[in-house]
Amino acid sequence: MTKTIAKESIQQLFTEARTHHFWQNKPISEQTLRELYELMKWGPTSVNSAPARIVFVRSESEKARLYPALMGSNIEQVKSAPVTAIIAYNEKFYEDLPRLFPSYDARPFFTNDPKFSYDTAFRNSSLQGAYLIFAARALGLGVCPMSGFDNAEVDRVFFSGTALKSNFICTLGYGDSSKLYPRGPRLAFEEVCTIV
Template sequence: MRYPIPNESIELLFTKARSHRSWTEHPVSQETLRELYEVMKWAPTSVNLAPARFVFVQTELVKEKLYPYLMDSNVEQVKSAPVTVIIAYDEKFYTNAKRLYPAYDTTDYFKNDPKISSDTAFRNSSLQGAYLIMAARALGLDTNSMSGFDNAGVDKAFFAGTDLKSNFLCTLGYGDDSKLFARGPRLSFDEVCQFI
């Protein structure tokens, strides 16, 4: 039987966690980013195929490749964040099927149905991006996810000639709490949930 995690951990991950748009100058080490992946990689995906790919953008030189494709309101956030992660997906994720799901080879199932393959890659890379956010919070990092960018432009700049496609971006670092907005409300249980 599993037991609930302490309330302090729930607060860290959910109820007191905030999305940050302003950052301190404290760096995020590559060791921390490796640890982040090692934590989040164990979360579930469809038949364990893990289609997400993560590009950790850290240097100003590489950040400059992102700026032309960002909504104006996102440029300063990416510029000031220690790390911006491009959460992408591999359109041919199923080439790892035999290795990652040895119980049953699903290669042909995905290879022969581009619609199912595309839907699976997008859906599961979205899940994995969310897992990355939760793992980052668990490791004491702050995050902010964003979809305000030109996917086709980012794909051309970063993934030309590959089978990778961008899904969304997420900044990582140590947020400046003094610049947070007031916390926004959430919908109530009765507004979004039902028992049947």
């Protein structure tokens, strides 16, 4: 697969895609969430570590457990969205490496260096969260990633007694395009990039 994808696909994923804060009254099925994961799981991670773990919060009772950790307008956004994904990382992701990366035993890189292990888990779960966003867009869903919440509270409520830690959250749904905010500007190539 070496050809450029269709212009319409590029628009849906990037140039015409928008962050949604308002949603159509339309649920997201479990099948769609499974399809989303089946797409996102193919994105690359360091030594195929795949440290991300996701909780798809759909029920009203589970949403209510999330509210105390949210800041400001994020409470209403989570209330109104059909699903909120908690993108977390497994601190002990390296335990899966014999299966995911059988070429050689990479576990000592992480078990012998806690900072490197943390950096790898956080960085690669962030990548996987981005893959989730683009997989959602590919399936026609809108997204709103956010970091305005108390990670420690989310971890206490959803991950107590586990090796999981929250990274960021992302609401998912079928966006209401009639309520989009004006699109924010982006930095120019020359402001961001250097070719050396």
